[in-house]
Amino acid sequence: MKTLISWISAFGIFAMLLAQLIYDIKDFTKLSEPLCILVTYMGIIVKLLVFHYRKNEFLKITNSLRDPIFLSYPEDLDHYMAKSIKQSVVLINIYRVVGVTIMIGCTIYPILDNKPLPIPFPYDLGKFTIPVYCLLVIGGSFSTLNNICFDVTCTSLMGVVAAQLDILTEKITRLEEDDGVIYDPVIFKHVSRTINKKLKDCVKHHLAIIK
Numbered sequence: 693m694k695t696l697i698s699w700i701s702a703f704g705i706f707a708m709l710l711a712q713l714i715y716d717i718k719d720f721t722k723l724s725e726p727l728c729i730l731v732t733y734m735g736i737i738v739k740l741l742v743f744h745y746r747k748n749e750f751l752k753i754t755n756s757l758r759d760p761i762f763l764s765y766p767e768d769l770d771h772y773m774a775k776s777i778k779q780s781v782v783l784i785n786i787y788r789v790v791g792v793t794i795m796i797g798c799t800i801y802p803i804l805d806n807k808p809l810p811i812p813f814p815y816d817l818g819k820f821t822i823p824v825y826c827l828l829v830i831g832g833s834f835s836t837l838n839n840i841c842f843d844v845t846c847t848s849l850m851g852v853v854a855a856q857l858d859i860l861t862e863k864i865t866r867l868e869e870d871d872g873v874i875y876d877p878v879i880f881k882h883v884s885r886t887i888n889k890k891l892k893d894c895v896k897h898h899l900a901i902i903k
Contacts, residue, residue, distance in 0.1 A: 697831075697834055698740065698834050698835070698838050699740065700831070701830070701831030701832070701834045701835055702733060702736055702737050702740060702831075702834075702835050702838075703737065704827075704831060705733055705811065705828065705831055705832065705835065706730065706733045706734070706737060708811060708813050708828075709726050709729055709730040709733060709811060709812070710730065711813065711814060711815075712726040712811075712812045712813055712814050713726045713727060713730055715814035716812075716814075722812075725812055726811075726812050729811055729812075733835065735839075736835050736838065736839050739838070739839065739842045740838065743842065753849065754849075756900070756903065757852065759900055761893075761896055761897050761900045762856060762897075762900065764893060764897070765859045765862075765863060769859050769862050769863075772855040772856075772858045772859050772862075773852070773855050773856075773859070775855065776848075776851040776852055776854065776855040777851075779851055780844065780847070780848040780851055783844060783847060783848075784840075784844045787840045787843070787844055788840070791836045791837065791840050794836060795829070795832060795833050795836055798810050798829070798832055799829050802825075808821050808825070809821070809824065809825055809828060810825065810828050810829060810832065811828060853901060856897070856901050857901060859897075860897050860898055860901065863893075863897070
């Protein structure tokens with residue numbers, strides 16, 4: 693149901709803005725307002741389309757985060773992941789405040805400016821003005837929420853990748869801790885086997901990040 697509302701709201705508002713754009717196509721003084729909002733909604737629709745048609749790949753990426761290879765690191769390296777999560781939480785809180793502020797502004801400003809609708813529309817809707825006004829506010833809220841979720845999700849995933857790369861770098865660097873001048877052949881063989889195993893784990897970790 694939420695997906696259907698998202699599609700209807702995005703394409704509905706886009707269609708109304710397109711109608712205003714066509715209506716004002718010869719008047720460049722009025723063209724900037726619908727064009728500016730239209731470009732924003734084009735971006736939202738592109739994100740909806742990309743996430744819809746590539747949802748299987750996206751779900752595969754998110755499910756791959758459960759792979760034990762991403763947890764196979766010393767506990768003292770967990771601060772990299774903690775930092776990434778903290779940054780994502782801060783980012784989503786900022787986005788949330790900005791999104792709510794924008795929606796409140798878009799809801800109140802047209803009333804204060806004596807405009808019939810939150811977005812420009814060339815035709816008089818008569819008795820349907822108030823219902824359409826409410827639907828536009830709801831649709832705009834869904835579009836804003838979707839846009840925030842898309843951006844924060846992608847940014848958070850990039851943060852996780854960056855954190856995992858930092859952890860992998862530390863794991864490779866620490867391989868040198870087992871290295872040194874060893875004269876006992878038995879101990880040397882054991883240490884070499886341990887380093888090789890850790891190096892293989894690092895390769896698997898790197899391949900999992902790239903994948």
